[in-house]
Each structure stands twice: as C-alpha cells, then as structure tokens.
Amino acid sequence: MPPPRNAARRASPPSRSEHARAPPFRFPAIGATLALVALSAAAALAQTARRIAIAPVLSQIDADSAQTVVWFYNHSHAPWQAEARLYRWQQHDNQDLLEPASDVALSPRLIDIPAGGRQLLRLRLGPVPASRENAYRLVVEERATPGDTALLRYSAPVFVQPERPATTPPLAARLAGDDARPVLLIHNAGNRHARIADLTFFDAQGRHHPIADSLAGYVLAGQSRQWRLLGVADAFRDGHFVARIDSQPERRLDLGD
Template sequence: MRSLLVVALSALVPLSARALEISPLSVSVPAVPAHAELWLANPAGTPWTGQARLYRWEQDGDQERLQADDTLVVSPAQLRIAPGQRQRLRVVRLGAAPAAAEQGYRLVISPGADASADATRVSLPVFLEPQAPAAPSSRLRVALAGGPSAPLLRLYNDGDGHAHLADLVFVDAQGRRHALIDGLAGYVLPRSTRGWPLPARPEGYAGGRFRARLDHAGEADLPAAAGNIAGNAPGGL
C-alpha cells in the first residue's frame, strides 16, 4: 500500500467525465461522522462501467503526488451504472481524524476498458477535516522566485485547511490589472508550498501585488511572506 504513484494532475479532469455527472465536485469528510458521500449519474443511453480509487495527495515542492493509502476507503469501488440511473459513493475514514491539520486525498474515477476512446478519468479533491473546535482554514503567504527571466510565484499555506485559488491577477505599481490565471488556479494544501510559473515582464513584478479569489470568496490581496519560502516546508502532509 506504500508504493508511490506520481500522477500529472493536469491530465485528470476535475469536472464530469463523458456520459457521467458527478455531484459534488469536492468532498470533505468531517471528524464526526467519519464519512461523506457523492453521487454519480449516467444520463446516457448505455451503461457506464469503471472504478473508483482513493490516493493520499501531497505537494512536494512544486510537484503533485498521489500515493496509495488505506486511511480512506470508497464504496463501491467497482462501478456499473445503468442508463438514466444514479450511484451513491461513500467515502469512509477508517482511523482517527487528523490531529491538527486537514489531510488531502484524491478520488480518481476511471472508465472501464469498454469505454469510448474519448472517455476520461476524473480526479476529485477529498479532504479529511481535523479534530478541532473550529473549521479548518487556509493562511497563505506569497513570494517570488526564479529571477527576471523565469519568474515563479510561490505560495505557502501555514493554515490548517486547504487554500482554493482562482482568478489570479497582478496589479502593478500604477494600479493596472494583468490577468495571470483565469478560473481555477489550483489548491495549496496545509503546511505545503506550491509554485506557479509567471510570464516574464520587462519591468518585473516589483512594486505591485497579487490578488486572487480565495476559498470561493471575493477577490483579495495575497500577503507577502516575511522571508524566503522553502520548496518543501517542514511539517507537511
């Protein structure tokens, strides 16, 4: 169960697979009760077959890694959904809730061997909430790396919950907005760092600020880090 599986998450579509509708698109498993559910619907005129697997999700520097883990299970794992029918998936935590910070997982739903050529895998985020009196929340710090020719935006999340980052923009010293990433940029897991390459600018990024929509809320400034952000912060997931 400890063999490492590295997956290019950009190749996994976090939406609905062809002929398969999924709701919700993100799952949180509370400390109590230790389970959550989602629904798969097949609106097509033919059966949909496939499988569901759960992997521990880690961010190691600028890499995304999925690792086999037995803390969570999904039921059923083998799927066959008749035309026009729905299937409930249950995600169940087998051990204790995380003690301090949220833990990230990915639920990967793959079509069966008999699927059409354009059918695709789906990767959904799953989060284990810690045993804590307050709901987990993110706390981001931003820094620049990579130099003028290959700038890199690095975000470190020292909160106890994941950060959901969307619609990233740079506001220069004159107040002009420059769109960098439209829509979902990605997630930063607790106690983890993630980087995004930025387009080179003749005047660089000094004197401006980065803004984004965080955790499904309104646009806000990304606060600057006091010092350098390490590629892989200690105490990560």
C-alpha cells in the same frame, strides 16, 4: 518599466469533474476536477463527459463525521462502468504526489450504472487527523468495453478536516526563481487547504494582468505552490497580487521576503 505580459492559461481547464504503482505518481500540480484521457477522438470523449455527472465535485468531511457519499449520474442512453480508487494527495516541489490510501475505505469500488440511472459511492473514514487536514483524490476510471473510442477519468478532491480547522488559511506570497524567469510562490502555513482562483497581478498603475483565470489550483496545508510569471522579476515588485480564496471574495496577496 513595461508591465508584465499576461501569463499563459493552464493546459487543463477547470471543469465540474477532474492504479497504483511505486514510487507515487508525480505530475505538475493540478487544479482541475476532471481529467479526460482521450484514447482517440476528442469530440467523442467530450460528448461522453457531458453525459456523466458527479456530485459533489469536492468533498469536505468534518472531523465529527464518519463517512461521506458521492453520487454518479449517467445521463446517457447506454450503461456506464468504471472503477474507483482513492489516493493520498501530497505536494512536493510543485508537484502533486498520489499514493494509494489505506486509511479510507471505498464502497463499491466497481461502478455499474444503467442508462439514465445513478449510483452511490461511500467513503468511510479512518482516524480523524488531529492537527492538520488530510487530502485525497478520488479517481474514477471508466472501464473499457468493445467499441470504446474514448474513456473518462474523473479526479475529485476529498478533504478530511482536523478537529479545529482554520477559518481562513494563512497564506504568504513571494517572488522566487531568477530575475529573468520569476515565479510567484504561495505558502499555506495553515492546517487546511486553500483553493485559489482568478489569480491576478495589479501593477503600480492599477492595471490588471491575469496569471490564472478561474481555478488556479490548490495549496495543501503546510505546502507551497508556484505559478510562472511572464516578464522580469522587477516588473512585479511594484504592485500586488489578488485571488479568490475558497469561496471568499478577492483577497490581496502582498509580497514578503
């Protein structure tokens, strides 16, 4: 049986940094922490992106903490202005859903950083989740000024831990879809997110076939994500998948029913 072909890479590469309307935003599940919205020249946008930095790129807030902070750094020679919004992040049918968050306060919402300067953004929490982690996306959109040819849009994950978060999320993997178009479905039965990177399939002969290099995506607490596999389903039954979960070394993901 021929080995499966390598899966295509994600359209949005991972990077150091990723208004509201109803119904909530729906788009294919994302893993990148920086989304760049090009209004014209992509080269100009990439140049601007290198001059703006965010730290941390992922915020994880303990249950006993009341707030967290995010720093923005402007390494350019011109002022930088943006607007910050926070969205509740959920997953359904392999899509990320973003809805305006009402339980976390942002201050300030309007960001104005002089050339070579920095600015602090505070996130103040509401009630601590009792049993399951709350997930959010901090979205910061550059404000247009005369002469702009490209605008930045940062989207950074924010996680508020429950009182007793699991050390390692329990993950279950199985094949789904049909025989001709299989997908790998990973379910997270834990109470905190799983960050999945370097997702790879090893066939029965020990040959590896990358599914998603670097950051493959997040599986939120109690949710499922899936990845398209190039090949027929039978090609993936005699083998196993591996991935790096959070900051841990590679972990084997055996297929269940």
